[in-house]
Amino acid sequence: MKGKVRWIGDSKFEALTEEGGKILFGEKGISPMKTLLLSVAGCTAIDVVMILQKMREPLEDLEVEISGERREEHPKIYTKVHIHYKIYGNVNEEKAKRAIELSQEKYCSASAHLKLSGTEVTYSYEIIREKV
Structure with missing residues (x-):
């Protein structure tokens, strides 16, 4: 299993799986x-x-x-x-x-x-x- 989390500005982060799934963390996302x-x-x-x-x-x-x-x-x-x-x-x-x-x-x-x-x-x- 692999994935990555990328800072996308302010207090927002995008988590990505190798299959293309996404989760938004932080502002307007889920903790x-x-x-x-x-x-x-x-x-x-x-x-x-x-x-x-x-x-x-x-x-x-x-x-x-x-x-x-x-x-x-x-x-x-x-x-x-x-x-x-x-x-x-x-x-x-x-x-x-x-x-x-x-x-x-x-x-x-x-x-x-x-x-x-x-x-x-x-x-x-x-x-x-x-x-x-």
Whole structure:
């Protein structure tokens, strides 16, 4: 994996991946620490969708909400992170729970990075049978 971050003026930075993906940091962009949280949410969302699809569950949509608490002193790492899964469709609750557990305990590398640094990662979920 390769990428680079380039200063583009004032307090703005552009992050580029070798595949052409871009993220804007700083002014009118996302902070690197918020990007870290969103990366965890994205990582586990991908896992859960793929696992539920392999289980042939009737998943219609998925939203992953994430929040974090950081310590006051530098480096201001996350001490607590909570992930909330909103699973849409007539999905079996045990299978949904298992998909989340597999993501959190085995597959999500981004979440594992936080846990290895001592961050307390918790999660909750809800199954919404009909999307409003």
